[in-house]
Amino acid sequence: MIIYSHNYLKEFCRTVFTKIGCPEREAELAAEVLLSADLRGVDSHGVARLIGYVRLWEKKRINPRPNIRVVHESPSTAVIDADAALGLVVAPKAMEIAMEKANNAGTGWVAIRNSNHFGIAGYHAMLPLPLDMIGMAMTNASPLVAPTFSVERLLGTNPIAVAIPAGEEPPFVADFATTTAANGKLEILQRKKQEAPYGWIQDAAGDPSLNPHELSQGGALLPLGSDRERGSHKGYCLGAWVDIFSAVLSGANFGPWVPPFVSFLPVAEQLVGKGIGHFLGAMRVDAFRPVSEFKTGMDTWIRRFRSSKTVASEERVLIPGDPERMMEAKRKEEGIPLLEPVVKDLQTLADRFGLTFKK
């Protein structure tokens, strides 16, 4: 582990995005979204992915100078064609449109096609918070998940994020994959040479497996719920919902056709849409209730849940967003630890673009 300051990493990412041709402001934005993942402790979605984006650019699957445009709209909705933009850049732009719609119509909902991986969903969902709006963000992703009863990988880890403002309390920020565990958690177990818990994965025949390498042998991640008896069909419903809102509403690829994030896997030949899809929403709180009443209610909600009696092994019940907020405060102060392979990837990028990345 080597520790880097948030600013050092952000500046490095910004420069790399500039080197692949992004305009200054978009490079800055992309770097900010990536780093927000590292700050919040979602290491799998931060600088560790920078080299992945660059490789997609090398394969011409990312367009650094996209013509992002609204192709369809109504007072409270829009569909955006991202022109193969970085998802990191198009999602905040789309959320701006959603917030503008919400300003006028009460709510705003934007579906995006022809995009790429947008980083952590939570970043985008939190953008409306300062305007006293609720934010939502979903995206589909590379097919790694088997629906209940299937042995095929037809869905991504398809996350949902919901951010809700409070008054004196910090906001409620839920941000979770619709699977039992995200793929990043498996990678950690692989490095530690540990077994996975029951319910995370199945093997190529669809039988439960504890082998964290199962995905490279035809296995699949499991929907939230783990198995039929414990409600995996509900996790499948959630993942399917995200897929349909993100991609069938927008005209992106869905299900097994979603282009993989890793550039070494081929894109399906007969595509059903363009790129990957996202779905974002903003709801003005005062389109429902005076903001002060709502915030008082949220503070009461949060305080009641946080003060709940706990099981013996735990000190307190967490509010969605608590762990990430605590991590962000810590890492802003103490820096962001990177694993050796991530540092190596960043040095590779430094060499590639004639930059330096300190070790």
Add this chain to the structure above:
Amino acid sequence: MIIYSHNYLKEFCRTVFTKIGCPEREAELAAEVLLSADLRGVDSHGVARLIGYVRLWEKKRINPRPNIRVVHESPSTAVIDADAALGLVVAPKAMEIAMEKANNAGTGWVAIRNSNHFGIAGYHAMLPLPLDMIGMAMTNASPLVAPTFSVERLLGTNPIAVAIPAGEEPPFVADFATTTAANGKLEILQRKKQEAPYGWIQDAAGDPSLNPHELSQGGALLPLGSDRERGSHKGYCLGAWVDIFSAVLSGANFGPWVPPFVSFLPVAEQLVGKGIGHFLGAMRVDAFRPVSEFKTGMDTWIRRFRSSKTVASEERVLIPGDPERMMEAKRKEEGIPLLEPVVKDLQTLADRFGLTFKK
């Protein structure tokens, strides 16, 4: 088990709702919503609950002649005070408002306070389908669920339903509690004197339990995911999201303050809102994309998932809504089987109101 025709049961329910003072049209609607649960195989939410509604009316917690009114609105949103109406009646009325908003603004979102149990979420979510709209329905409910790390019951089984139209294929209809299993499943195990699977419940100390009677001894249902290792914090996020949208946005009671459905349990003394809350949405498909393109996409989605290779023990991968649709066809033809205790409750109601209920 005794078999009754759908029409016989519906007529009986309609008459009972009339007897408690509902206007003709509202009694008809309430009976239809109840019976839709029995038809779709969600037996816990159908005629088995009729006596529960009557008992709430006896305690003056249900108002059969409510003044349902919009108390706040924007082009795409509304908040409704249900005046202690039957949720069965107010939810379809609120969905009409959501659909009207969607007609004008692209989407419509209605939060409802001061309501009661609204039956199955799926019924309401499906109302927009014939208009080529996507429907959504959520509700909070009696606190039976412990958030991750908590030993207190702070959330209901808080279901989410999402109904999405297709073209030649039947619609996609997801309708699920945000817990591992709904309470009705536990009641079935109690009757059969069987243990519950691991991950459904915890005891009063928060330890895993297989005892289906645990809820009467201070235990709790568990959020979807079962335990922390398998993602119960995600199920907790889902249940919390439903609670906040249904109740903090509308001004209903939330969390542990939600008034219990069963009339013999007391309502909390210091309430934080009015009645229970729901949240409904309608999104016009052509606010995003031409309807025909969308429906073609949905047909492709559905056919690809339905034709997926399955695990050895199963014949096919189901699409959300498949099991309920098949059950509805069967029960419309063959009738609805009722358990002895349910028949007894209905006969009690018949005696109470001077009606007959055949055995």
